[in-house]
Amino acid sequence: MHADEIDPQALEAVERQQRFPMPHSHRGLKLLRLLSRATTWYQNRTLPSVGATIDRTIPGPAGDLDARLYLPDADGPFPTVVFFHGGGYVLGSIATHEWLCRHLARESGCAVLSVDYRLAPEHPFPxxxxxxxxxxxxxxxxxxxxxxxxxxxxxxxxxxxxxxAVASLMAAERDGPEIEYQVLLYPGVGVEDDHQSVEEHAGLVLSEADLQWFRECYFESDVHERNPYADPTNAGDVSGVAPATVLTAGFDPLRDGGKAYAEQLVSDGVPTRYENYEDMVHGFMTFRDVDRAYEAIVDVAGDLADALAVRGSQ
Structure with a gap:
């Protein structure tokens, strides 16, 4: 499930990231968010071109949500990929995933709508x-x-x-919008403390203390952790959800949870492609100096293009 050693470029990125350890306090979180804005601005000084970007707001249940639309350099209309950034429900933004979303739009031929959702601990689950x-x-x-x-x-x-993954499950259970496909990149689902991936790789990008702190910020009660809309691995039946690509990283503590969900999807009859990047770490698809990050983006973008018949329709 993991290579003999981490890809050298990924290891360099991790070592740079470790200069800024995760703060396990609200005061430390505020400082880290401020630092993230500064470092993100520097990282985004040069970006891959797309046909257009459009900043807008969209209505949310508690007020407008910021969103950024990335359009391919082609004539529309396009299939639309609604993208949600990572960060443990506590960190992250449209800006932190700008490079990834731009490449995803370029390589898939789809419009990508990146959405800023409310963050914990200010706004816990749900x-x-x-x-x-x-x-x-x-x-x-x-x-x-x-x-x-x-x-x-x-x-x-x-x-x-x-x-x-949860949005796909909710749409299936609530007779909601038809979702054509879902792409789950090292998703934070089904993570258990006794997973081999947690025991072997916690401390590399994400420590056990980090994982616990994210849970404490996100969930006001342990009961919520067993809600299928908090973690789709809690669902008894996921047969109605969209076909999926599930991608994991070999040196990621979240690896085994993502793999287990891919197996759950397959068991319930959902067409699913599972891919494990054995020499990669958690978060690697946002590492702009890692060649394998771009390879992975091209890989999953191809799945989106095939599922949505983008190439055949242009």
Whole structure:
């Protein structure tokens, strides 16, 4: 499940990231968010070009949500991928995933709508879930607002991958919007403390203390952790959800949870492609200096293009 050693470029990225340890306090979190804005601005100084970007707000259950639409350099309309960023439901933003979303739009031929949802601990569960599902509903109901052709997919990484999976589950159970495909990038689902991936790789990008702190920020009660809309692995039946790509990283403590959900999807008859990048770490698809990150983006973008018949329709 993991290679003999971490990809050298990924290891360099991890070592740079470890200069800024995760704070396990609200005061430390505020400082880290401020630092993240500064470092994100520097990282985004050069970005891959797309046809256009459009900043807008979309209605959410507790107020407007910021969103950024990335359009391919082609004539629309396009299928729309609603994207949710990672960050443990506590960190992350549209800006932290700008590089990833731009490449995803370029390589898939789809419009990508990146959505900022409410973050914990200020807004614990189910705020992020409610925002994510509202964004999917709005996108499906307003294709003209996103240069869309009416087809909708969902995608996300880490906590955002969990939100994408939950949005797909909610749409299936509530007779909601038709979601054509879901792309779950090292999703934060089904994680158990006794997983081999946690025991062997916690401390590399994510420590056990980090995982616990994210849970404490996100959940006001342990009861919520068993809610299928908090973690889709708690669902008794996921047979109605969209076909999926599930991608994990070999040196990621979340690896085994993501793999288990891919197996759950397959067991319930959902067409699913599972891919494990054995020499990679958690979060690697946002590492712009890692060649394998771009390879993985091209890989999952191809799945989106095939599922949504983008290449065949242009």
């Amino acid at each position: 705020a992020a879930v409610e925002d994510a599902y509202a964004a999917v509903e709005w996108t499906a109901a307003n294709p003209e607002a996103v240069r869309g052709d009416g087809r909708v997919a969902v995608a996300g990484d880490s906590a955002g991958g969990a939100l994408a």
